Every structure is written in structure tokens, then in C-alpha cells.
């Protein structure tokens with residue numbers, strides 16, 4: 001797995017607050033919500049307006065009204081177009097007692113980056 005160079009699409013850095021790997025371009029950490037740099041409001045607003053969500057999945061799990069408590073593990077995997085697993089994370093663990101409910105939401109947020117060079121360029 002190649003690491004994009006700084007200044008190119010997909011370049012990453014470590015959040016100084018929570019150490020999560022995030023996009024170099026992020027102005028707010030998506031994990032801990034800390035502001036990371038002070039873009040002009042117009043820049044932040046423009047990026048927010050351009051953000052699309054090509055995938056969002058929501059679901060709810062309810063423990064049946066009887067039986068033993070459940071322990072659960074939430075696992076997220078990402079595969080590339082060849083089917084190779086490029087990321088696998090345990091997002092959270094916990095327990096559900098009889099009749100308890102948990103909701104789960106997965107969202108893929110994307111921002112077109114015409115201002116950056118990518119390995120495949122803008123050849124279209």
C-alpha cells in the first residue's frame with residue numbers, strides 16, 4: 001500500500017489531539033472534533049458545501065426480550081477494487097442487556113479535490 005505524498009489527494013497526518021490518522025486536508029478532526037487549523041470561514045464553508053456522502057448505512061439492533069446479555073464487537077473493513085483488505089478496525093465493543101437497543105451508522109464522506117495533484121491526475 002503506497003502512501004500519498006504530502007500535498008496530494010489522500011495524504012494523511014496524525015491528529016495532534018487524539019493521534020487518529022486523518023486526511024492532511026482536514027480542518028476539523030472527524031474523530032475528536034478538534035479544530036486543527038484556522039481556515040478562513042469561506043474556505044471551510046466551501047469545503048462543507050462540496051462534501052458528498054456516497055455511502056451511508058444505518059441500522060438498529062435490539063436484544064430479544066429474553067436470554068443472556070450479548071457482548072458485541074463492531075468491525076469495519078475497507079477493501080480496494082481488487083478485493084484486497086486495506087483497513088480493518090474494531091470501532092467499538094460493548095454489551096447489550098435484555099431489551100436494550102443500539103444504533104449504528106456508517107458514513108463515507110468525500111470531497112472533490114481539484115486543487116490537488118493525484119497519481120492519476122486530471123487526465124479526463
Ligand SMILES: [Zn+2]
Nearest residue numbers: 015018029032
Ligand atoms: Zn483528533
